[in-house]
Amino acid sequence: MPANKQIHLDNRPQGEATAANFKLIMAQTPPLDEGQVLVRHHYLSLDPYMRGRMNDAKSYAAPQPLGQVMQGGAAGEVVESRSPRYVAGDKVVGMGGWQEYSVVNAEQPGSLRKVDTTHVPLSHYLGAVGMPGVTAWYGLVKIIEPQAGKTMVVSAATGAVGSAFGVLAKQRGCRAVGIAGGPDKCRYAVDELGFDACIDYREYKDAASLSRALRDACPDGIDGYFENVGGLVLDAVLLRMNAFGRIALCGMIAGYDGQPLPMTYPQLILTNRLKIQGFIVSEHMEVWPQALAELGTLVGTGKLRPRESVAQGIEAAPEAFLGLLKGKNFGKQLVKLV
């Protein structure tokens, strides 16, 4: 029974989340029951959606319970198995949470996914070839339904979702334009991810000036938009949407601390006959195999080279997570445990 360090949610944020919301706990892994496996976590996934669940608010998922391990994706290796489905040494991805080990009921469908690390590094199964990649795929393919030659825009363009979105859009013959924070991220978006242009939103004080920059980057207007951020960025994009444009609404990170985040001109939805649709990728498990197959091929063949920010050791998880919420990460934010 190895020792198992865990990060619990100790109390809920009042406004901005802080390190004091979390607590490090020294636990032990329990003995396995029949059908269970013990997974040693190599990587924890840190994702913006976790901030939403720290609030005690009605949302699509139940709030993260207090005094329990922070929920989230983890990738690792089976170290002990009492299930015929897994043997020690199997590389797996599941919802292990912020801890060093997890005990998983392997018989429960969807609890664990075996992955092949021959061509795709294990960590990418938490990013481009995992939930964030499928999120980008669903928004683009199922909500935006892009056509070649049309212009696709994504905010948080160098994050795990945005980078996959850009490459998926380019694969479909679209013009891909990113919005990101800072010149380094914008350069990376264009040079490494293949975006046609990337706008540094930090250079713009208001929606009107950001909208003018979008006009230059999107001379034919915007046909599809994948929203991770909300607020000023959404306002600016709405001003440039073409008739019959589509917006996949996946995150509104700008409002997670409870700030008001009004949409200034909802009239534009009417005048441009837009469709805006919110979605949660875990409610569309039917698309995962198809999406993961495409994403795995893109990563395996080097067409999608996701960048990662890697924090070391479970004690670093809270600070890395708070940095993610401020955009300090560059690409997929992970915590490496092994």
Next chain:
Amino acid sequence: MPANKQIHLDNRPQGEATAANFKLIMAQTPPLDEGQVLVRHHYLSLDPYMRGRMNDAKSYAAPQPLGQVMQGGAAGEVVESRSPRYVAGDKVVGMGGWQEYSVVNAEQPGSLRKVDTTHVPLSHYLGAVGMPGVTAWYGLVKIIEPQAGKTMVVSAATGAVGSAFGVLAKQRGCRAVGIAGGPDKCRYAVDELGFDACIDYREYKDAASLSRALRDACPDGIDGYFENVGGLVLDAVLLRMNAFGRIALCGMIAGYDGQPLPMTYPQLILTNRLKIQGFIVSEHMEVWPQALAELGTLVGTGKLRPRESVAQGIEAAPEAFLGLLKGKNFGKQLVKLV
């Protein structure tokens, strides 16, 4: 060549529209060319969308040109024909505009529609069995896609669009809840149109209190919403939408004078995985035959008994239109010329 009184748009509104924006013109009908017919207008249709077109703003339709006849639907009778398609005495509906007569190129597809007034009075072809009825039908059937037992809400519930929406929703086994201005309209919605409940929005000062009234009227939440108004009403409804709810956005009359009309909590689109879609019914001509057939049957069989506000004489059109924008009408606003 009969004399032909016309109302022109003389100048554009600065903020609220006023009677001074319009001008009465005494014209003559020109002689007919081959293929043309002369229609004497019995009824003019007044519709909220016309206010949007009085502005010189980018929108789905070109602005109403200055110094020309106000565009709009009209129903009347062919009084002279040089087209083999029509004979004098035919009852027709078209886009004749705010004038006593119109000259129509009958060969142009869609320019004129012959109607049967045996079971449906001519005026209803401008309302329940015309553009407003099809608008309600399209939003309900094609965007909301209602299921029996679900709750449907519509604002401006006793208007030409809202009243058709309520009856169409009831036909599909839904709970129909209206929002309207004033106790008389609410009583009419329930007693005559068959709404299960109707809320007088004028009784509520803010979105939170209106939202509480909606909670009482919609104990199972709201699954589909047809928006004619925007602003506070949309905010209140968004707070009560169920997961996977759908909103058909057809009008935002509250913002026609240029008022800011922000959507306060766009986050709800994400947390409840809503779809919001704007549409213009004239872009979906393929549904008109099916929609008009259902609406005609509902009116002909007395299941939909639309109410009308009828102004007398073309000189009354501007004031009747300004009243419509303030909700002074009760049901479909018409101008009777004959």
